[in-house]
Amino acid sequence: MYYEEFEIGMELRTPRRTVTLTDIVNFAGITGDFNAPHSDHEFCKTQSYGEPIAHGPLVWSMAGGLGYASGITDGTVVAMLGVDKWRVHLPVKHGDTIHVVQRVIAMRETSKPDKGIVTFDREIRNQRDEVVQSAIATNMYLRRPPAETAQG
Template identity: 55%
Template sequence: MTTEAKPRGKYFEDFEVGETMVSPARTITSTDIVNFACLSGDFNEVHTNFEYAKTTQFGEPIAHGPLVYAVMGGLQYASGVNDGTLLALLQINNWKMLLPVLHGDTIRLEQTVLDKKETSKPDKGVITLKRTCRNQRGEAVQEMEATLLYRRRPQ
Protein backbone atom coordinates (compact mmCIF):
# COMPACT_ATOMS: atom_id res chain seq x y z
CA MET A 1 0.00 0.00 0.00
CA THR A 2 1.39 3.37 -1.02
CA THR A 3 0.56 6.47 0.94
CA GLU A 4 1.06 9.94 -0.44
CA ALA A 5 3.54 12.09 1.47
CA LYS A 6 2.06 15.18 3.08
CA PRO A 7 3.48 18.47 1.80
CA ARG A 8 5.97 20.11 4.14
CA GLY A 9 5.49 23.51 2.51
CA LYS A 10 3.37 26.36 3.74
CA TYR A 11 -0.25 26.52 2.72
CA PHE A 12 -1.91 29.85 1.90
CA GLU A 13 -3.37 30.01 5.42
CA ASP A 14 0.09 29.60 7.00
CA PHE A 15 1.43 32.89 5.63
CA GLU A 16 1.07 36.03 7.76
CA VAL A 17 1.37 39.55 6.32
CA GLY A 18 4.58 41.06 7.71
CA GLU A 19 6.20 37.68 8.36
CA THR A 20 9.83 37.36 7.20
CA MET A 21 11.41 34.06 6.20
CA VAL A 22 15.15 33.53 5.64
CA SER A 23 16.51 30.71 3.48
CA PRO A 24 19.67 28.66 3.83
CA ALA A 25 22.75 30.17 2.16
CA ARG A 26 24.61 29.15 -1.01
CA THR A 27 27.98 30.19 -2.39
CA ILE A 28 28.13 31.25 -6.05
CA THR A 29 31.14 29.79 -7.86
CA SER A 30 32.89 30.42 -11.16
CA THR A 31 31.50 27.06 -12.26
CA ASP A 32 27.96 28.33 -11.62
CA ILE A 33 28.66 31.39 -13.77
CA VAL A 34 30.17 29.37 -16.63
CA ASN A 35 27.43 26.74 -16.49
CA PHE A 36 24.75 29.43 -16.61
CA ALA A 37 26.46 31.02 -19.62
CA CYS A 38 26.36 27.64 -21.36
CA LEU A 39 22.75 26.99 -20.38
CA SER A 40 21.47 30.45 -21.35
CA GLY A 41 23.78 31.17 -24.27
CA ASP A 42 24.73 34.49 -22.62
CA PHE A 43 28.49 34.61 -23.06
CA ASN A 44 28.75 38.37 -22.49
CA GLU A 45 32.35 39.10 -21.58
CA VAL A 46 31.38 40.73 -18.28
CA HIS A 47 30.45 37.18 -17.19
CA THR A 48 33.02 35.02 -19.01
CA ASN A 49 36.21 36.92 -19.84
CA PHE A 50 38.56 37.57 -16.89
CA GLU A 51 40.78 39.94 -18.89
CA TYR A 52 37.84 42.00 -20.11
CA ALA A 53 36.26 42.02 -16.65
CA LYS A 54 39.49 43.49 -15.21
CA THR A 55 38.72 46.62 -17.23
CA THR A 56 35.24 47.00 -15.66
CA GLN A 57 34.26 48.50 -12.33
CA PHE A 58 33.86 44.92 -11.01
CA GLY A 59 37.45 43.79 -11.70
CA GLU A 60 36.37 40.20 -12.30
CA PRO A 61 33.51 38.32 -13.95
CA ILE A 62 30.12 38.79 -12.31
CA ALA A 63 27.19 36.41 -12.05
CA HIS A 64 24.33 36.90 -14.49
CA GLY A 65 21.32 38.62 -12.93
CA PRO A 66 19.03 35.75 -14.03
CA LEU A 67 21.48 33.25 -12.50
CA VAL A 68 21.05 34.92 -9.11
CA TYR A 69 17.28 34.95 -9.64
CA ALA A 70 17.34 31.22 -10.41
CA VAL A 71 19.43 30.47 -7.31
CA MET A 72 16.93 32.48 -5.27
CA GLY A 73 14.22 30.10 -6.50
CA GLY A 74 16.34 27.16 -5.41
CA LEU A 75 16.93 28.74 -2.01
CA GLN A 76 13.19 29.24 -1.58
CA TYR A 77 12.68 25.56 -2.38
CA ALA A 78 15.51 24.57 0.01
CA SER A 79 13.75 26.48 2.78
CA GLY A 80 10.77 24.11 2.43
CA VAL A 81 8.25 26.94 1.97
CA ASN A 82 7.13 25.69 -1.47
CA ASP A 83 7.43 21.94 -1.01
CA GLY A 84 4.15 20.44 -2.20
CA THR A 85 2.13 23.66 -1.82
CA LEU A 86 3.34 26.07 -4.53
CA LEU A 87 1.19 25.96 -7.67
CA ALA A 88 2.56 28.75 -9.87
CA LEU A 89 4.69 31.87 -10.14
CA LEU A 90 2.25 34.53 -11.34
CA GLN A 91 4.28 37.73 -11.57
CA ILE A 92 7.55 39.47 -10.78
CA ASN A 93 7.52 43.26 -10.26
CA ASN A 94 10.25 45.80 -9.62
CA TRP A 95 13.17 43.41 -10.14
CA LYS A 96 16.32 45.39 -9.32
CA MET A 97 20.01 44.47 -9.57
CA LEU A 98 21.55 46.44 -6.70
CA LEU A 99 25.07 45.03 -6.42
CA PRO A 100 27.11 42.52 -8.43
CA VAL A 101 27.43 38.93 -7.26
CA LEU A 102 30.96 37.60 -7.66
CA HIS A 103 32.57 34.15 -7.50
CA GLY A 104 32.80 33.31 -3.80
CA ASP A 105 29.84 35.42 -2.68
CA THR A 106 27.44 33.56 -0.41
CA ILE A 107 23.82 34.56 -0.86
CA ARG A 108 20.58 33.93 0.96
CA LEU A 109 16.97 34.82 0.30
CA GLU A 110 14.97 36.97 2.69
CA GLN A 111 11.23 37.10 1.99
CA THR A 112 8.58 39.23 3.64
CA VAL A 113 4.88 38.61 3.06
CA LEU A 114 3.37 41.80 1.65
CA ASP A 115 -0.13 40.59 0.85
CA LYS A 116 -2.37 37.54 0.72
CA LYS A 117 -5.60 37.25 -1.23
CA GLU A 118 -8.15 34.51 -1.47
CA THR A 119 -9.17 33.52 -4.98
CA SER A 120 -12.58 32.50 -6.28
CA LYS A 121 -11.33 28.90 -6.07
CA PRO A 122 -11.56 27.47 -2.54
CA ASP A 123 -8.34 25.45 -2.99
CA LYS A 124 -6.00 28.32 -4.03
CA GLY A 125 -4.72 31.62 -2.67
CA VAL A 126 -2.30 34.33 -3.85
CA ILE A 127 0.72 35.43 -1.80
CA THR A 128 2.85 38.50 -2.64
CA LEU A 129 6.37 38.49 -1.24
CA LYS A 130 9.10 41.10 -1.13
CA ARG A 131 12.18 39.08 -2.00
CA THR A 132 15.61 40.40 -1.09
CA CYS A 133 18.75 38.49 -1.97
CA ARG A 134 21.59 39.32 0.45
CA ASN A 135 25.27 38.54 0.27
CA GLN A 136 27.54 37.40 3.11
CA ARG A 137 27.88 41.02 4.29
CA GLY A 138 24.11 41.42 4.55
CA GLU A 139 24.03 43.76 1.54
CA ALA A 140 20.99 43.56 -0.74
CA VAL A 141 22.18 42.42 -4.19
CA GLN A 142 18.75 41.94 -5.81
CA GLU A 143 15.19 42.68 -4.83
CA MET A 144 11.76 42.20 -6.32
CA GLU A 145 8.12 41.54 -5.53
CA ALA A 146 6.98 38.02 -6.38
CA THR A 147 3.34 36.97 -6.62
CA LEU A 148 2.73 33.24 -6.25
CA LEU A 149 -0.23 30.89 -6.21
CA TYR A 150 -0.36 28.43 -3.28
CA ARG A 151 -2.60 25.60 -2.27
CA ARG A 152 -5.10 26.23 0.50
CA ARG A 153 -5.19 23.80 3.39
CA PRO A 154 -7.48 20.84 2.57
CA GLN A 155 -10.75 20.89 4.51
Protein backbone atom coordinates in the same frame (compact mmCIF):
# COMPACT_ATOMS: atom_id res chain seq x y z
CA MET B 1 3.95 26.29 3.34
CA TYR B 2 0.27 26.37 2.56
CA TYR B 3 -1.51 29.66 1.83
CA GLU B 4 -3.06 29.70 5.33
CA GLU B 5 0.36 29.54 6.98
CA PHE B 6 1.41 32.94 5.62
CA GLU B 7 0.56 36.19 7.40
CA ILE B 8 0.93 39.80 6.29
CA GLY B 9 4.20 41.12 7.72
CA MET B 10 5.71 37.66 8.21
CA GLU B 11 9.44 37.56 7.46
CA LEU B 12 10.93 34.39 6.01
CA ARG B 13 14.62 33.59 5.60
CA THR B 14 16.20 30.88 3.51
CA PRO B 15 19.40 28.92 3.99
CA ARG B 16 22.56 30.23 2.29
CA ARG B 17 24.26 29.14 -0.92
CA THR B 18 27.69 30.01 -2.27
CA VAL B 19 27.83 30.99 -5.94
CA THR B 20 30.65 29.24 -7.81
CA LEU B 21 32.43 29.97 -11.07
CA THR B 22 31.00 26.66 -12.29
CA ASP B 23 27.48 28.00 -11.65
CA ILE B 24 28.25 31.08 -13.75
CA VAL B 25 29.81 29.06 -16.60
CA ASN B 26 26.98 26.51 -16.58
CA PHE B 27 24.33 29.23 -16.66
CA ALA B 28 26.08 30.85 -19.63
CA GLY B 29 26.08 27.48 -21.39
CA ILE B 30 22.41 26.79 -20.68
CA THR B 31 21.21 30.25 -21.72
CA GLY B 32 23.77 31.08 -24.41
CA ASP B 33 24.51 34.34 -22.57
CA PHE B 34 28.27 34.64 -22.94
CA ASN B 35 28.30 38.42 -22.56
CA ALA B 36 31.68 39.75 -21.44
CA PRO B 37 30.74 40.54 -17.80
CA HIS B 38 30.07 36.82 -17.27
CA SER B 39 32.68 35.11 -19.39
CA ASP B 40 35.58 37.36 -20.46
CA HIS B 41 38.13 37.57 -17.64
CA GLU B 42 40.25 40.15 -19.47
CA PHE B 43 37.27 42.43 -20.10
CA CYS B 44 36.23 42.09 -16.45
CA LYS B 45 39.68 43.22 -15.30
CA THR B 46 38.92 46.58 -16.93
CA GLN B 47 35.64 46.97 -15.02
CA SER B 48 34.99 47.95 -11.41
CA TYR B 49 34.00 44.39 -10.46
CA GLY B 50 37.34 43.02 -11.72
CA GLU B 51 36.24 39.45 -12.44
CA PRO B 52 33.29 37.62 -14.02
CA ILE B 53 30.00 38.25 -12.28
CA ALA B 54 26.91 36.09 -12.03
CA HIS B 55 24.06 36.74 -14.44
CA GLY B 56 21.15 38.57 -12.78
CA PRO B 57 18.68 35.81 -13.73
CA LEU B 58 21.08 33.19 -12.34
CA VAL B 59 21.01 34.86 -8.93
CA TRP B 60 17.21 35.18 -9.10
CA SER B 61 16.93 31.48 -10.03
CA MET B 62 19.18 30.48 -7.15
CA ALA B 63 16.88 32.45 -4.85
CA GLY B 64 14.02 30.27 -6.08
CA GLY B 65 16.03 27.18 -5.23
CA LEU B 66 16.73 28.55 -1.77
CA GLY B 67 12.98 29.00 -1.28
CA TYR B 68 12.55 25.33 -2.10
CA ALA B 69 15.41 24.32 0.21
CA SER B 70 13.82 26.27 3.06
CA GLY B 71 10.55 24.37 2.70
CA ILE B 72 8.59 27.53 1.91
CA THR B 73 7.59 26.31 -1.55
CA ASP B 74 8.20 22.55 -1.35
CA GLY B 75 5.05 20.81 -2.54
CA THR B 76 2.77 23.83 -2.12
CA VAL B 77 3.74 26.43 -4.72
CA VAL B 78 1.55 26.18 -7.83
CA ALA B 79 2.98 28.92 -10.02
CA MET B 80 5.06 32.06 -10.12
CA LEU B 81 2.63 34.77 -11.19
CA GLY B 82 4.89 37.77 -11.46
CA VAL B 83 8.03 39.63 -10.59
CA ASP B 84 7.69 43.40 -10.33
CA LYS B 85 10.22 46.13 -9.60
CA TRP B 86 13.11 43.69 -9.97
CA ARG B 87 16.36 45.53 -9.34
CA VAL B 88 20.00 44.48 -9.34
CA HIS B 89 21.84 46.54 -6.73
CA LEU B 90 25.27 44.91 -6.54
CA PRO B 91 27.23 42.34 -8.57
CA VAL B 92 27.45 38.78 -7.31
CA LYS B 93 30.83 37.12 -7.83
CA HIS B 94 31.94 33.54 -7.47
CA GLY B 95 32.57 32.92 -3.79
CA ASP B 96 29.72 35.18 -2.68
CA THR B 97 27.19 33.49 -0.45
CA ILE B 98 23.57 34.52 -0.91
CA HIS B 99 20.34 34.05 1.01
CA VAL B 100 16.82 35.44 0.71
CA VAL B 101 14.87 37.54 3.17
CA GLN B 102 11.28 38.09 2.17
CA ARG B 103 8.31 39.71 3.84
CA VAL B 104 4.68 38.91 3.04
CA ILE B 105 3.07 42.16 1.87
CA ALA B 106 -0.24 40.94 0.41
CA MET B 107 -2.48 37.88 0.32
CA ARG B 108 -5.68 37.10 -1.48
CA GLU B 109 -7.89 34.15 -2.13
CA THR B 110 -8.58 33.02 -5.68
CA SER B 111 -11.80 31.90 -7.32
CA LYS B 112 -10.56 28.35 -6.75
CA PRO B 113 -11.10 27.20 -3.15
CA ASP B 114 -7.86 25.20 -3.14
CA LYS B 115 -5.48 28.07 -4.04
CA GLY B 116 -4.38 31.46 -2.75
CA ILE B 117 -1.97 34.19 -3.85
CA VAL B 118 0.87 35.56 -1.73
CA THR B 119 2.98 38.61 -2.60
CA PHE B 120 6.43 39.14 -1.10
CA ASP B 121 8.88 41.99 -0.82
CA ARG B 122 11.96 39.92 -1.58
CA GLU B 123 15.61 40.76 -0.98
CA ILE B 124 18.54 38.61 -2.00
CA ARG B 125 21.46 39.38 0.29
CA ASN B 126 25.13 38.46 0.24
CA GLN B 127 27.41 37.32 3.06
CA ARG B 128 27.81 40.94 4.21
CA ASP B 129 24.00 41.23 4.44
CA GLU B 130 24.06 43.70 1.51
CA VAL B 131 21.02 43.62 -0.75
CA VAL B 132 22.23 42.43 -4.17
CA GLN B 133 18.77 42.11 -5.75
CA SER B 134 15.24 43.04 -4.76
CA ALA B 135 11.77 42.60 -6.21
CA ILE B 136 8.11 42.18 -5.50
CA ALA B 137 7.35 38.51 -6.17
CA THR B 138 3.89 36.98 -6.41
CA ASN B 139 3.23 33.23 -6.20
CA MET B 140 0.15 31.04 -6.13
CA TYR B 141 0.08 28.46 -3.34
CA LEU B 142 -2.11 25.52 -2.47
CA ARG B 143 -4.48 25.95 0.41
CA ARG B 144 -4.43 23.39 3.17
CA PRO B 145 -6.60 20.38 2.25
CA PRO B 146 -9.93 20.38 4.18
CA ALA B 147 -9.06 17.21 6.13
CA GLU B 148 -5.81 18.81 7.41
CA THR B 149 -7.61 22.04 8.28
CA ALA B 150 -10.16 20.18 10.42
CA GLN B 151 -7.39 18.26 12.23
CA GLY B 152 -5.58 21.40 12.89
